[in-house]
Amino acid sequence: MQLRLLFTLCSAVFALSLSAQSLDLKPLKNIKPRNIGPSGMSGRVTAIDVVLQDPDHIYVGTASGGVWKSESGGITWAPLFDDQAIQSIGAIAINQTNPSEVWVGTGEGNPRNSQNFGLGIFRSLDGGKNWKNMGLKETKTIHRIIIHRDNPNVVYAGAQGSAYGPNEERGVYRTKDGGKNWERILYVNNQTGVADMVVDPSNPNKIIVAMWEYGRKPWTFNSGGTGSGIYVTHDGGDTWERRTDADGLPKGMLGRVGLAISRSKPNIVYALVEAKDNALYKSTDGGKKWSIVATKNIGDRPFYYAEIYVDPQNENRLWNIFSLVTKSEDGGKTFETVLPYSGVHPDHHAFWIHPNDPNYLIDGNDGGLNISHDGGKSWRFIENIPVGQFYHVNHDMSIPYQIGGGMQDNGSWVGPSAVWQAGGIRTSQWQEVFFGDGFDLGFRPDNSRYIYAMSQGGNVGTVDTETGKTQFIKPTSPNNTELRFNWNAAFAQDPHNASAIYFGSQFLHYSKDYGQTWEVISPDLTTNDTAKQKPHLSGGLTLDATNAENHTTILAIGPSPLDAKVVWVGTDDGNLQLTRDGGKTWTNLTSKLPGNKAGSWIPYIEVSPHNAAEAFVIVNDYRRNDWRPMLYHTTDYGQTFRKIADENKVSGFTLCVVQDPVEPKLLFLGTDQGLYLSIDKGSTWTKWTNGYPSVPTQDMKIHPRDHDLIIATFGRAFWILDDIRPLREIARTGGKVLEQPFKIFPIPDAYQAAFKSFEGIRFSADGMFAGENKAPGAWITLWAPQAKTTAPAANNVKTAAAKEEKRPERVKIIILSATGDTVRTFSSRVDTGMVKVYWPLTRNGVRTPSRQERRGDEDSAPSGPQVLPGTYKVVAVWGKFKDSSSVTVKSDPRLNVKLDDLKAKDAAFLDMEKVVKKATEGFDQLKEARNTIRRVDAALATAPDSTKQRLAKLGKALQDSLNVLEQLYMEPEDVKGIQRNENNLSSALQRAQQYMNASDGAPNQGAQRMMAKARQQTTEVLNRINNFFAGKFADYRKQVEAVQYSLFKAYVPVKVE
Secondary structure, three states, X not given: OOHHHHHXXXXXXXXXXXXXXOOOOHHHOOOOOEEEXXXXXXOOEEEEEEOOXXXXXXXXXXXXXXXXXXXXXXXXXXXXXXXXXXXOEEEEEEOOOOOOOEEEEEOOOOOOOOOOOOOOEEEXXXXXXXXXXXXXXXXXXXXXXXXOOOOOOOEEEXXXXXXXXXXXXXXXXXXXXXXXXXXXXXXXXXXXXXXXEEEEOOEEEEEEEEEEEEEEEOOEEEXXXXXXXXXXXXXXXXXXXXXXXXXXXXXXXXXXXEEEEOOOOOOOEEEEEOOOOOEEEEEOOOOOOOXXXXXXXXXXXXXXXXXXXXXXXXXXXXXXXXOOEEEEOOOOOOOEEEEOOOOOOOOEEEEEEOOOXXXXXXXXXXXXXXXEOOOOOOOEEOOOOOOOEEOOOEEOOOOOOEEEEEEOOOEEEEEEOOOOEOOOEEHHHOEEEEXXXXXXXXXXXXXXXXXXXXXXXXXXXXXXXXXXXEXXXXXXXXXXXXXOOOOXXXXXXXXXXXXXXXXXXXXXXXXXXXXXXXXXXXXXXXXXXXXXXXXXXXXXXXXXOOOOOOOOOEEEEEEOOOOOOOEEEEEOOOOEEEEOXXXXXXXXXXXXXXXXXXXXXXXXXXXXXXXXXXXXXXXXXXXXXXXXXXXXXXXXXOOOOEEEEOOOOOOOOEEEEEEOOOOOOOEEEEEOOEEEEEOOOOOOOEEEOOOOOOOOEXXXXXXXXXXXXXXXXXXXXXXXXXXXXXXXXXXXXXXXXHHOOOEEOOOOOEEEOOOEOOOOXXXXXXXXXXEOOOOOOEEEEEEEOOOOOOOOOEOOEOOOOOXXXXXXXXXXXXXXXXXXXXXXXXXXXXXXXXEEEEEOOEEEOOXXXXXXXXXXXXXXOOEEEEOOOEEEEEEEEEOOEEEEEEEEEEEOOOOOOOHHHHHHHHHHHHHHHHHHHHHHHHHHHHHHXXXXXXXXXXXXXXXXXXXXXXXXXXXXXXXXXXXXXXXXXXXXXXXXXXXXXXXXXXHHHHHHHHXXXXXXXXXXXXXXXXXXXXXXXXXXXXXXXXXXXXXXXXXXXXXXXXXXOOOOOOOOOOOOO
């Protein structure tokens, strides 16, 4: 069987999976997005636990960025949960008797408007390397886990439940068999879940639970209800007692309650109680009776944070975490601020105190993780956990392009997609441009120095990123009508006018002058339901009016890139509006969405770049407890819609969608549980898991020049999938391109970039984050499928196993100039499937003098200087298969480089390479002379002693002479210590090339001098070598060749006497 047939069979199998509408990602395993950060702002940390036997082993859970682990006390970190279907973490518990066993509850217990939800409880038995879902999938949020101190098969899970509506799966669950089976042992009602759950350290069967009745709607939040209360069990959950006002707790409805039991004196229990009058309560009898300790300085937003901790060795030292962190030394009577609104990020959600060393503290907040080893006097921020929660992403057209977006509670940021600098994409290369909760961001297309940036509630400004000058440009009402702006207000740039932008309140606002003046181009596009316009009353027992519940507002604006008069609008109360005349008239298309419930959230509209009548509309309604994913598609301006994504096709409610600007069948969909790809315009979807976690994928853009998919995640910062053109080709051909036995795809432009040195710290050790960079050279994407070793039998006749030819392990790359000349040849080992090969834009060079024999394969020539800018043909040869493409090599756009100068520089290198080549030939002769002497010595092993000794002495003298000649090239091989000789030939050749590289064109004065010196020194060295061979070595050869002796020993017959 021929090799071509083998690959045809293999590719046909792959094509069958495509024709069955299931794109197999395994052959694409090497195509992975880059996580570029940033991490300096990090993101919300929700859970912390530490291995007490080795407190350098720290586990951290994040709101939507998974589980992270450090084995170095917080210096280095690694994500542990990326292979799981959800990344929102509410609780972590380590079995301290066997620290390899770790339990994780998913779904964070912080029910603000950006809360993230889970899929049950997970367990690892190998320290987080592998995980298994142990059930409770419908609980939505698991806020607390307790492992029984004496029997780790007994585990308690505190389920908070859905914030957005009733669900039965709330309360306290218990397993007695390590998670195989669960029983609910405490339940109040379908709107009441666990706010806190603590265990008596002296009695593992005594547990105190705070149950919390609460609820969120898109337009309001309520904390408090008859279901809230404190419950106590003394028998491991078999029976419970409720504590009431008769026990000293407040009368009436309660809200959220935080609990803490003193480790040193377990009879002392504290409760931070939300009620009509919020207060800190204390019990001195183990939770039976309670009394008020304090009513002031005890916290400000109990729905978002109500947690209190007791020093394990001092029952009177309390830590209260909320917007700030405060500490009490008198049992809660008074508190002092330890962490104000500075230094460490505010809004604290997780806290850990070492039970044997109370000075060791770990704090988790909306900005990440901080560690203290001196009892909170000083803190170290953990920079290398990139779990930023971005709402939006945008890009400019710089080279490399910049990206920017806004983060939950961490402002708006601009940074590089790649850097031409050592050290990777560091935190210092990101610039905060706007503070607050960051949202949408746009670069001015006529000058990306200026950007638009937003914060919550419709605050928007223009920012000069060089000077920091900021202008506030939020639209105002022309007639004193109160404007309503969403927490995440809608913003869009006009694709037809570089100075024009759109902004959404309940009206659509339009500016033609960068936001300096505005006009209203629509009526109220929402339902204008006044019953849902009372955000000032939101909060329940504790008022929390922060614009987060602003409702009946515009969420999404989609201007058509093809027709300037076509604009789509989506609202938070379910309206989908369209104008086709620039805002003069509007049509409400909500009723056209099949299966959509009135009032659903419409947060994202992708208007097709191919067809003015085409649009993709994201709908989600999880804020009203409907968790279905919904994506709609129209090709007739919304007269008809087809649902192209639902719960049968994807997991997680939908968040964003983008259509490829070149291939209309290629779509990318972001959901709460990851990234999906469709190559057939939404008929089928494949979840992208190659190097990408199941993180909320909030926004996406496709760069029109670089063809990159740019991804904003709500939990793992920014990602970039470089060069999606291979995926584009798969979609264009319906997968048939993968039936080919070998394929080279279009190659992105490559740049001869000048690289800066490190910014800031060069030797950064292990605690600094660096986003994955992209090298500026040529990235060659190949399709090299796995060969099958057998073929199907024909006519029931057995066929021989196809083993006559192996799958090639290496691919040969040949770079040809526009004139057809070969400028570079090299080879690279290739994995199976789709692979990338990198060419750093060098041409073939010449070998340099070296004692080492050149390693590598015969297809790879030595690397030389950079090629000239231009277009090159790239030929890839893989066994019997060959394919080609082209690549455009460009000069660094920051440099004023002329092609004639580069040609002169290249000519000088070619001339200098002739010198290097001769120098290398001379050194090769010295190496060959050594080998010859060794061969002679070996051949004379049976010669007479006198002959052997005479020639060995001559050989030794020659070896000494060779040592002297070699030292004209480089340092001695066995030198002790460091000896740098700037005067040897290798140094002269290297210095000449260094000066030549420093020239912008033809060699400058310094380069000319160094080249002349290297040429002269080479001539001198070669003269000495030539003299050596003409003299001493020639004489040695003559004497060796004059020796006559037999290589055979005398044969003596062997006989038995």
